[in-house]
Amino acid sequence: MTHSELTLESTSNALVKATPAAIEALKQLQQTEGAGKPGVRLGVKGGGCSGFSYLLEFDELREGDNILLQDGIQFFMDRKSSIYLKGILLDFAAGLKGKGFVFKNPNASSTCGCGESFSV
């Protein structure tokens, strides 16, 4: 794998953006759960209440990944997932059920329930 094979995206035209709260939460988690892993993988897989579920985990860089840099956090995203994740805002919110990451998808229809959150 070479870095020249990778597509670099800057935050100014990022496919995906994260709120300051999400960035802060990821930085804290990277020291514990993400130790030794250089970035955060964003992805999509089949399943979940709307047919899809979001993937969010600390991971290594893989061949063909897009890299998105925001405020010191590297996000890795495979090309295929980008067709589902474009325009998404990653947030970190606290509610009655506890704290969690929330994907805000401007393209998701209300019936799909795509704003699935991940407990941390």
Next chain:
Amino acid sequence: MSILQEIRAVRENAGIWTRADYTVLQFTGADAAAWLHAQTTNEVKGLQSGEGGLQCLLDRTGRIQTVFSLHRWEDEYWAIIEKAQVAAVQARLESHLFLEKVSMTDVGADTPQICIEGPRSRVFLSHVVEAASPEEAARTLPETPNAFGPARIDGKEVLVFQHSLSGEDGYLLLPAPGGAEALCEYLMDRGFDYLLTHVSQEARRVLRIEAGHPKFGVDIDTQCVVSETPLESEAVNYAKGCYLGQEVVARLRAYGSPKQMLTGLQMPDTGAQYPDAGTPLLVNGKKAGVMQSSAFSPVLGRWIGLASLDREHRVAGQEYAFSTGDGAQFTACVVALPHVEGQTRAAFARRLYEEALDHFERDLDDEDDAGIVLLKESILLDPGFEDAYEALGVILHRHHELEEAIHYMKQLAILNPNCVMAHSNLSVFYVAKGMIQEAEEEKAIAGQLEFKRQLDTKEAEKHARAERERIMADARQKVEMFEEVLEIDPDDPIATMGLGSAYMQLEAYEEAIPPLRTAIASQKDYSAAFLKLGKCYELLGRHEEAVDTYTQGIAVASRKGDLMPLREMERGLKGLKGRSEG
């Protein structure tokens, strides 16, 4: 338009030209298949209607008399052949046709043939061949080299053959007599939107040399044995049985490597002229081969050539100081042919897919259709490319083209009935259309498939573990067996090679190195041992030693004519050099 632009058109898009120096010979009669099969180097009897293959006629000593492609349509056989070579086929018919019922007619002398080549040529043809849709048209186009079939273009019947001069995806169009000019005009008009480019004879010559295709009468002639040319891999079937010259060809194969072989040479662009075809080449005053066609390749930025080189001097990657009889000197690097590899349809479809995703990722407002066009082209080129269907469906949905999005996602579900994402997406699309029942059905299918996928994954992992244990046990047994043999003869090359291979299966690469080195020391031309030793060094991250081993191994395999290890070591060396440069 410059030659460089014409060549780039064929390498990146599509080019068109006509050729009037070829014709079509039609063979008919009850014994046509049997007679042709007994004369030519490649399969004839086994050809199905719509199939074809490259063929040579040889003389008794295995020397090539003529080269052509032969195609079957029902009970007829058609040879597409240079007009200059028709006399040789006629002579064979006169000298070797006795009681068999075979007749030959020249049916194409007055009809120029139209060639369209380039990675986008199939996309273009899919839009000009008459059919219900471009996808339907693409399905009627021939898939494999030398296959062919009828099609209708501009209201007229045309035969479309898979044929390539450049190594890129290519098609040969045979119109009805008198129809070539009008067809060519129509294709040029329609090709405007596809940047279809006319390709001159000069550019075609460069493309041919880049592809490593020898031209009969120029690079090869009636003095060449077929085994000395790249034609051997395409035009010779070693299992077909007897034909004139077959014994010589079979014997040469058994002996390994022919004395002379057409090979690639690459020379720097110094402004100097390189020798003409037919010029003997010397190394240290001794004859090393004969120069054949050469040309400047604007794509590679250097001179490239075809040369018949002897065994000692066709070591890929090796540079030689050549001289000619008149005192001219030049340095050239020997390379395996082709100089330029054509792109496969699947590889180009993947490239278009990547380009489409680039467009999509930049288009934050979902207003640009460029990605959609590229994905549709990608599917025309590779109708089995699942990722392209999925991306196209999702992007069409984002562009509010729901009907089309559903169409492509259904295509994906047909292509791969176990694709969870196809059914998940269909569920989402149906919800957007207000078709709740259909959406629920698709969602249920997706759920079942996901459950099944998880079970299958667990089962596959279990099988993989069991298979790995079996392979390891087998390798441990082989280690014991080969060690027993080596107690009797510690230098036995087969046992040392076997021991090294068994250690490699056990992923014990350090342990594999000593026996592999012993195998090479005992048998200095053991190219397969060089390959395995180089692989061990590579896997251990000892890249310098891997490069040295591959370099020595390539020289050995080139001299011996061991093509399989040669190609693998060339790939390994290229990968290592790419890594060190990267």
